[in-house]
Amino acid sequence: xxxxxxTATKCQLLIGGKWVNSDATEHQEVYNPSTGEVIAxxxxxxxxxxxxxxxxxxxxxxxWKEVPxxxxxxxxxxxxxxLEANYEEIARCxxxxxxxxxxxxxxxxxxxxxxxxxxxGIPSLMMGExxxxxxxxxxxxxxxxxxxxxxxxxxxxxxxxVPLWMxxxxxxxxxxxxxxxxxxxxxxxxxxxxxxxxxxxxxGVFNIVHGGKDCVDAIIEHPMIKAISFVGSTTIAKYIxxxxxxxxxxxxxxxxxxxxxxxxxxxxxxxxxxxLQASAFGCAGERCMAGSLAIPVGEAAExxxxxLVASSGKMSVGPTDGDSNPxxxxxxxxxxxxxxxxxxxxxxxxxxxxxxxxxxxxxxxxDKGFFLGPTIFDHAKxxxxxxxxxxxxxxxxxxxxxxxxxxxxxxxxxxxxxxxVIYTNSGRSAREFKRHFNAGMIGVNxxxxxxxxxxxxxxxxxxxxxxxxxxxxxxxxFYTQQKMTMTxxxxxxxxxxxxxxxxxxx
Ligand code: NAD
Numbered sequence: 323x324x325x326x327x328x329t330a331t332k333c334q335l336l337i338g339g340k341w342v343n344s345d346a347t348e349h350q351e352v353y354n355p356s357t358g359e360v361i362a363x364x365x366x367x368x369x370x371x372x373x374x375x376x377x378x379x380x381x382x383x384x385x386w387k388e389v390p391x392x393x394x395x396x397x398x399x400x401x402x403x404x405l406e407a408n409y410e411e412i413a414r415c416x417x418x419x420x421x422x423x424x425x426x427x428x429x430x431x432x433x434x435x436x437x438x439x440x441x442x443g444i445p446s447l448m449m450g451e452x453x454x455x456x457x458x459x460x461x462x463x464x465x466x467x468x469x470x471x472x473x474x475x476x477x478x479x480x481x482x483x484v485p486l487w488m489x490x491x492x493x494x495x496x497x498x499x500x501x502x503x504x505x506x507x508x509x510x511x512x513x514x515x516x517x518x519x520x521x522x523x524x525x526g527v528f529n530i531v532h533g534g535k536d537c538v539d540a541i542i543e544h545p546m547i548k549a550i551s552f553v554g555s556t557t558i559a560k561y562i563x564x565x566x567x568x569x570x571x572x573x574x575x576x577x578x579x580x581x582x583x584x585x586x587x588x589x590x591x592x593x594x595x596x597x598l599q600a601s602a603f604g605c606a607g608e609r610c611m612a613g614s615l616a617i618p619v620g621e622a623a624e625x626x627x628x629x630l631v632a633s634s635g636k637m638s639v640g641p642t643d644g645d646s647n648p649x650x651x652x653x654x655x656x657x658x659x660x661x662x663x664x665x666x667x668x669x670x671x672x673x674x675x676x677x678x679x680x681x682x683x684x685x686x687x688x689d690k691g692f693f694l695g696p697t698i699f700d701h702a703k704x705x706x707x708x709x710x711x712x713x714x715x716x717x718x719x720x721x722x723x724x725x726x727x728x729x730x731x732x733x734x735x736x737x738x739x740x741x742x743v744i745y746t747n748s749g750r751s752a753r754e755f756k757r758h759f760n761a762g763m764i765g766v767n768x769x770x771x772x773x774x775x776x777x778x779x780x781x782x783x784x785x786x787x788x789x790x791x792x793x794x795x796x797x798x799x800f801y802t803q804q805k806m807t808m809t810x811x812x813x814x815x816x817x818x819x820x821x822x823x824x825x826x827x828x
Contacts, residue, residue, distance in 0.1 A: 330360045333508045333532055335371055336515045338378035339525025344532060345370040350505045355421035355652040356641035356691045362419075364505040368536035372500070375529040376546050379471040379498040382526030387468050387496045389524075391445045394494050401490070401521035402438045405431070405514070412513055414643070416481050419507045421652040421691070423642045426605050433775070434486030437793065440775040441490040447798050448495060460810045466802035468496030469548040469572070473541045475562065477554040478654050479608045479714075481507035482514060487779070487792050488551040489528060495801040497549075498527045502541065504554075505534050506654055542566050549801065551792060552576065553610075556712075556738070556784045563787035574788040574800055576610070576781055578712040579740035583613040583769070584729045584755060586746035587622045594745040595629045597769035601743070602718040603637060603696045604770070606650055610785075611741045611763070611772045614713060615702075616720045617729040623722050627700055631677045634696040634718075639683050641691060652691040653715055659692040662715030666697055669708035669719070674699040680716055704732050712738070726751055733760045739782030741771050762786070 332349060334341040344365030352362040365371075386394075405412070409431055416427035440447075452463035474488035481503065489499045503511040511530060518528045531537055538558075541547055542565045549572040552562045559577035566573035583601060585594050601613030618626050642651035653659045663681060670676055680695030694716055702709050702719040709719050709732075723729040733742060743765035744755040752766045762782035765771030773779055778791035790800040 330362055332363045332365060333512060335365075335367070335375065335532060336512070336528070336530040337375050337526075338382070338529070339519060342374075346533065350534070352419055352506065352508065353655055354418050354643065354691075355654055356418075356643050358656070358691050362509055364508050365532045366505065366536065367531055367533040369540040371531050371533070372537060372540040372544060375500045375531045376471055376544050378526040379500050379529050380546050382524055383468070383470055383498040386493075386498055386524060386527050389496075391448060391494075391496070394496065395442050395444050397522050398438055398442045398444070398490060398494050401518055401523070402435060402442065404517040404521055405435050405438060408513070408517060409435075412482055412510060415510045415513050416507075417651070418643050419509045420478065420481050420654055421642055422605055423648060423651050426651075430480050430483040433772075434483040436775040437486050438490045440794075441494040444494040444798075447795070448802065450804065456808070460808055462806065462808050464804045464806045466495070466798070467805055469801060469803055470497060471500065471547050472497045472549040472551070472801060473500045473502070473547050474551045475502045475538055475541065475554065476504050476511070478504040478506040479605070479610070481510035484553050485511050486514070487553070487797075491793070491797040492549075492551070492801045493523070493527060495798060497801055498529075500529045500531060500541070500547070502531050502533065502537055505532060508532055538562065539565075542569055542571070545569075547571060549573070550575075551800070553792070554578075559787050560784070572788075572790075572800060574790055574792055575786070576779065576792060577785050577787065578714070578738060579610045579612075579781070579785050580615055580710070580712050580736055580738045581611060581613050581741040581743070582615045582617055582729075582733050582736070582759070582761070583743045583745065584723075584726070585616065585618045585622045585626055586726065586744065586748060586751050587620045588747045588751075589622060589745035589767075590747065591622075591625045591629060593767075594626065595633055597745065597767075598626075598630060598718070599634050599637070599696075601769035603634060603650055603716045606653055606694070607716040608654065608714055609770070610781075611770045612714075613741075613743060613769060614718060615709060615732075616718055617723050617732055618720065619723050619726055619729055623720070627677065627698075627720060631698055634698060635678055637696055639680075639693055639695050650696065650716060652693045654692070656692050658715070659694055662694060662713055662717065665708060665711065665713050665715075666717060669699050669702070669706065669717075672706045672708070674702040674706055674708060674719065677720075704735055710736070726754060730755065730758050730760075736760065737784045740785040741765065743769060743771060
């Protein structure tokens with residue numbers, strides 16, 4: 323059931339420093355997932371909108387690339403201060419359009435600010451290398467140049483943070499940027515776009531377009547766009563990587579995930595229960611680093627599972643943008659809620675045991691927002707759909723393993739490879755796991771090993787397509803191209819030539 327609101331307005335595009343209307347004739351509804359109310363309409367724009375944005379971005383790039391790096395950094399310092407001043411307002415916007423609890427929304431905005439802090443260091447981050455006398459009288463240096471117009475395509479699950487992974491680094495490297503936020507959650511990026519202008523970023527360096535597939539295809543095909551950063555599901559990540567590179571662009575495309583949490587019998591069970599619950603059900607499970615598959619080893623399951631079910635069953639689920647402060651908010655849309663519920667049904671049909679059924683909460687609150695309670699499947703098997711596929715909701719599957727080796731084998735069969743975690747007190751088990759688990763981001767007694775801004779987000783396998791990951795030094799490399807210069811100066815042959823600064827020995 324959807325309540326339409328008289329206040330729902332059409333989102334505008336940010337092009338050349340001005341908010342302008344889209345040429346789109348179709349719009350998609352943006353919901354407040356806590357109430358089901360429509361709070362905005364996203365124009366489903368395409369080539370026409372994109373062409374306008376790229377033209378503005380290219381024009382701005384020609385001047386912006388000439389701005390000294392320290393001045394570009396100063397814009398980021400001001401931007402950081404503005405983000406901090408508007409922190410609460412942005413977090414509330416994230417909560418309103420996405421459904422995260424306020425503490426979760428605040429934490430995500432903080433993570434985004436940390437990328438801006440990282441980008442403030444651009445003068446040293448962008449430095450090249452040099453060496454003299456690589457051959458007799460020959461010196462060599464590398465310098466990092468920006469690429470031109472770069473584009474970012476974002477998912478729905480972190481409306482402010484994920485776009486902030488991309489454009490602060492791209493822009494301070496001297497590029498201009500066109501962002502396409504998720505059509506489901508466009509509002510936080512629009513609010514932040516205003517702050518970039520207030521920070522003194524020249525018009526056209528940062529632009530926003532809206533839409534879905536048509537807009538993405540226009541980005542892929544536009545000859546002036548040099549690089550694409552994508553974060554979203556694996557199917558679309560692969561599509562964008564394959565088509566973007568076929569159109570001669572650099573692409574970094576982060577995809578979906580299934581993150582394994584292995585619990586050894588020597589783990590601190592109380593701490594593990596808390597961490598597992600937070601990892602699986604934080605942000606209603608709508609996180610690419612959510613621990614969605616628990617693998618207790620040996621007798622670890624006996625104590626862990628009853629405690630986890632009891633504790634998770636006590637979590638409060640409810641609206642996040644009011645006065646109450648629930649442990650978990652709604653899912654982003656009714657469509658997504660129904661998808662997650664159908665996967666739960668599939669899990670039950672395929673024979674996994676439902677130890678905690680979140681659909682009861684969904685039924686109790688069905689007429690309002692898009693709610694689903696924490697759900698736990700015990701005795702799941704590696705061949706089941708709920709173990710193989712990303713669910714992207716508050717659903718934790720438990721596959722019991724006999725040994726650590728068996729648990730690592732489950733990981734080897736997984737097509738994804740974002741994160742994986744071990745809970746143990748044994749250094750040896752931790753080392754074996756760290757060395758052999760088939761994923762790019764590893765946690766040892768850390769439930770969500772998502773790296774901070776100055777480290778890259780190193781997904782493997784079907785969780786990432788490309789060569790240079792998002793964030794950290796790889797982010798700087800992705801948004802710049804190196805120029806190598808080799809220099810030799812000859813000694814003057816003309817005897818009458820007098821160099822005023824340096825005189826040859828004879
Ligand atoms: P999605 O793939 O449906 O959408 C992501 C973006 O792609 C959106 O901007 C959307 O407009 C666009 N898009 C959708 N369908 C398209 C199509 N057919 N052709 C071209 N573009 C299209 O993802 P989502 O549902 O918004 O986000 C959830 C997914 O993102 C999950 O799979 C999650 O794991 C993943 N994610 C990954 C990371 C990571 O770092 N690996 C981080 C956050 C989210």
